[in-house]
Amino acid sequence: MGGSSSTAQVPAEQQEMERLAASTGALPMLQKAFSALADPQTKAIPLNYLQQCFSIAFQNPSREVPLMPGCFPVLLDHLGPSIVDIFFMAEKGGVSWIEFLRGYIKCCGRTAASISLNNLFRAFAATAVRAGLPAKLQFELDDSDCKIGGSLMPADVLMVLWICWVMSWDSRNLKSSKGKADYGLPDISHLVLSAVVSCADVSSDLNVWDCDISGLEMQLPAGKIHMWALRTVPNLADCFVQFVHTRLQHSPILKDKLEPSCSPVSDIRSTMMCNTHLLTCGRAWAISLTLRSTMSEEILKACFPTNGDGPDENLLYWSSLHGKGLNRFWSNVEGYNGPMLILIAASSGDTFDVNANARRWIVGALTQQGFENKDVFYGSSGSLYATSPVFHVFSASGKEKNFVYSHLHPAGKVYEPHPKPVGIAFGGSIGNERLFIDEDFARVTIRHHAVDKTYQPGSLFPGQGFLPLEALLLEVEVWGLGGRMAKEVQTKYKKREQLFTEQRRRVDLKTFGNWDDSPEKMMKDMISDPNAVRREDR
Template sequence: MGASSSTANPSPEAHEQREQETLASAALALPLLRAAFTRTAADAGALPDALAPPRASFRLPGSPPPPHFHDLLARLGPAIASLFSADGAAAGDAGWVPFLRGFNRCCARVSASRSLALLLRVYAAACDATGAPCGVQFQPDEGGDEDGKVVGELAPEEIAAFLWMCWVMTWSGSAPKASGDGGDKSEEPVVVLLPDVTHLVLSALVSAGAVADDDGIWGWKIPSGGKGVKVQEFTSWMLSTASGLGNCLSRYVQDRFRSLVADPAEESSVSTVNTTFDTSDVYLLTRGRAWAIALSLRNKLSEKFLSASVIGMDTEDLLYRSAIHGKGLSRFWSGVEGYNGPMLILLSAFSKGGVENVDSNRRWVIGVLTEEGFESKDTFYGSSGFLCAAHPIFHMLPPSGKEKNFVYSHLHPQIRVYEAHPKPVGLAFGGTVGNERIFLDEDFSKVVVRHHAVDKTYQHGSLIPNQGYLPVEASVLDVEVWGLGGGATRRQQDMYKKRENIFSEQRRKVDLKTFGNWEDSPEKMMMDMMADPNRVRREDR
């Protein structure tokens, strides 16, 4: 009876432990967490070291890293470890329940705004420890929130440093044991190129009204500085445009603990060749654009783009590129036909500046994310899709839910017939036939982008700077199509192409054995009659 009453009425400590374990097990397995706690509880500096990113040398293409950036990353582990402290005690002195409480503070499922506020707190603590400039401040909240209210203002350089810090946290999940991490400190760290985040910084500035004129977007550089953004406006932008940042801290802590308790032999065998990207971006789908798309999506494709932002896209997924395969709808079709999976189409173009002059520096990039393959139809089709402004500013336009004119892809029919009102030949997205939101002509030489007022399929928003209400006609520079369906979808496409090739070969071949003797053929009889129609012919009996 005593045992049963003790089980029925557990002590407050046991009840809290059970609650914390249940909450933590939803994010990470309890045996793994116990192993991580065992390894970090003996030494006060073990937990900050375990939560530090892998040792690497980060830089930008052709330029040194941002000031204080490496120092900021060096203080990232202690800043996150401070969240595990219990009542101001040292992180290593905490017990199992305080450890779970700190883990749940970082990784438990909470609102996106709270996750972003915690991420900003980590960034502010790391900046404060290194003396780096940071406009993020915290005020006590009257509602009793222990984290306090986030206030302050972030300069463009600080926004870029914050985004780069978040990208490094994502990168560390793919490089758990990079060269020099936890091993011989004399080894040279791997060199990792940071992605370009100018389009994301500009998006935050435009959203907050810090850059009001579209002309100010062209040629804008992060070191040029400018007006800052209030933290509340920056948080609103993250919630609307880059909501994936809310999972950044939780994913990072879980990845670091997995790396901590992993078998050293297995970790040392992990290849680090693909954990760095040691060449400049050569495709329209750069790592920075892939990361921006990953942060804006809330479906399974987000993981695909997240991986691409770290190691780049697999070239096997490149279905078509006009610079390689040639321009034109027929060349495009030969690359995408038979691919029944989601695809990303990126288009680079430039508008005419003035009457005849063309300013090639004002090149812009837009994209379309489709959920299914292309079909040759004279009507719109599709179940879902996204429009994307990728350069010089980034934002995604999801479906509006009002109409379903997602994709239009019409080729010339193989059998030509008279049409009183022929349908346009080319690719289109959104709008209606004749008034498409985006229309790419048959030769892939011209693209027309119309105002969002003509489109009820995708949400409102401009795709290019200075778009205005009139249709914008631009010259196409390059077109890329990336398949996102994985290896199984690509194998199905290869099988489809093989079948089509076999059928084409069969149609081209002529088997002479199937024909009869020329003397008995109807063709010879017709030719003889045309040569001498008055000749009397008798039937052979």
């Protein structure tokens, strides 16, 4: 295992593998895992132990989707052995220390995002073959940087995304050391439709508003799927990397169980509470895959509470609870100086039509700072999201910095010859905002991306034309992503403002009770002798 103090006795290949493992910071963890899993006599890990380490049990899943394909639990059953077959070369006695390090470096080493994504697709392809499904992906070489070929059906893309979901939550909940629970499967049809729209020659008769993923028969080229994932969900491959790392990190615990481990995700009650909001589990996960910062963790906490936090821990404003209107919105977000995610549900159809839900869409905006009452655009960075029915992300273009506009009515009645719009906006310019919410939170206006140079171009909802669209605003949510510190600062701010308000409302009873200073006495004196000379108080 390379534990000898004499480096001369250590083979050069082992030294190189240990150096690469040390560069990731995982060498002590790998030494501990190898000691726990290896057979003391052969000094190698038995193949079944390593397969068990990556095995996932799947029982009675709670889910947002009405129907789960029967092949998905079968795929998970073969996931662990497939990972071992591809990345960990077994010798006569099992997986040696050098091969153990080599396998970890292939999965979790410092490498390009495209190579990590290739590893994910290779694991899925091998799992599908083991499960008896047709091989739809081909790889030209046996290396991690090999070119990918073949194609996937939309249902296959759904399986890949669900596997990444399970791996992601398995890693999170192993770290949280909670009890067993069932995996929940989110509705991620918006992500699958994003891949379909981006990778296939979609005909005009495709109804994305009411689409059955399992019924789509189109072929999505693997190369285009690869590029779509790098562009739209760049953190997707990290689900696989974190899964391998976390499973090896907890391998001593998993070995003692002598059975495939079933890690918890979240209880069904929390999931059901989450689904009452616009930020469902599937949408939160999709947005988190676009972020490479602590905000990714915070947005997942919004719908998947851990350590006793409630499901609404990060919810700052919810129009269904706090009421509509800019003033109600402002009273809940004022003082929060951290990143925020605002989600807007709207309908561009007839509200009295029975099929109004067919044209219901959800867009969002991510800000890097809190809202300010200004009559000009401000902000340093941000992104726009189309979250339903098709998921797209429009990050900053770098050309302009008109990220956020939030303007309330002036406190005093001051004449303004050219009053600025009152409401909230993202992108564009004043009067030509890309997304604008009026002060009553009754209407939202969406304009073509040609008016906006701040965010990347693209349609915020399917079928968006060149003309501005004014839609009925149904609901608004704001989630704080600044962590516990930002929430505590806002709480202190609100308490301070409440104290100032109470002080301004406080009445001096001594002065109020003095008859000489009362308005009643002044009016009586004026009536009794209106010609009396009085000193004017200035």
